Amino acid sequence: MSELPGDLLFTKDHEWLRREADGSVTIGITEHAATALGDLVYVELPEVDQDVDAGGEMAVVESVKAASDVYAPIAGSVAAVNDELSDDPEKINADPYGDGWIVRMALTDGLDESELMTPDAYQQLLDELDD
Numbered sequence: 001m002s003e004l005p006g007d008l009l010f011t012k013d014h015e016w017l018r019r020e021a022d023g024s025v026t027i028g029i030t031e032h033a034a035t036a037l038g039d040l041v042y043v044e045l046p047e048v049d050q051d052v053d054a055g056g057e058m059a060v061v062e063s064v065k066a067a068s069d070v071y072a073p074i075a076g077s078v079a080a081v082n083d084e085l086s087d088d089p090e091k092i093n094a095d096p097y098g099d100g101w102i103v104r105m106a107l108t109d110g111l112d113e114s115e116l117m118t119p120d121a122y123q124q125l126l127d128e129l130d131d
Contacts, residue, residue, distance in 0.1 A: 002031065005097050009113060010122035011073045016097060017116065020104070024079050025111065028101040029061065029070060029092060032126055037063040040089040045081040046103060052076060059102050061092065073116065076105035 008016045014033035018026045034040070044060040052058045052072040059070040082101050085091060092100035117125065 004119040004123055006119055008097065008119060009116040010119070010125075011116060012125065013071060013073075015070065015073050017073060017111075018101075019111065024104050024106050025074060025076070026101050026104045027058075027070075027073065028096055030122075031096045032129075033068075034093050034096045034100070037061060037068060038065045039063055040092050043085040043089045043092070043102070045083070045085065046078045048078050048081060050078045051108075052078060052105065061089070061102075070102060072105070074105065074111060075108040077108070078103055079106045080104040 004010075008018050010016050010030065014030040016028055016030050020026055040061055040063050042060075042062040044062075046052065046058050052075065054072055054075040056072050057069045058072040058078070061068050061070060081103050082091075082099075084099070085102065092102075094100065
C-alpha cells in the first residue's frame with residue numbers, strides 16, 4: 001500500500017477526512033477499504049443538502065464481492081457529491097485519496113478530532129490488522 005497522505009484524518013472504520021480551506025470536509029474510503037472490497041462496480045451517493053448524523057449511513061459502495069455502507073464520521077450537511085463515481089466507481093480503487101473522494105460536507109458542530117486518527121495512528125491500526 002502507498003504512504004498515507006499527511007493532510008488526512010482517519011476513522012477506525014477506514015474512512016478518511018480532509019479539511020478544506022472553506023471549512024468543509026471531504027470524505028472518502030481508505031485504500032485499505034477499497035482493496036478489501038475489490039473492484040467497485042457501483043456507488044450510491046447521498047443527496048446534496050441531505051443532513052447526516054455522525055455515525056449515520058451516507059453512501060454505499062458495491063463491488064463484485066460485497067456491498068458496504070459508508071458511515072459519516074461527522075455530523076453535517078452534504079455540500080457536494082462526486083458525481084463522477086456514478087459512471088466510474090473504480091476511481092475509488094485507482095485514487096482513493098484524490099479523484100475517488102465520495103462527499104464533501106458542511107459541518108454542523110465543527111470537527112471533533114477526538115474520535116479521529118492521524119496518519120501515524122491509522123498506519124499503526126493497519127499494522128495491527130496485518131499481524
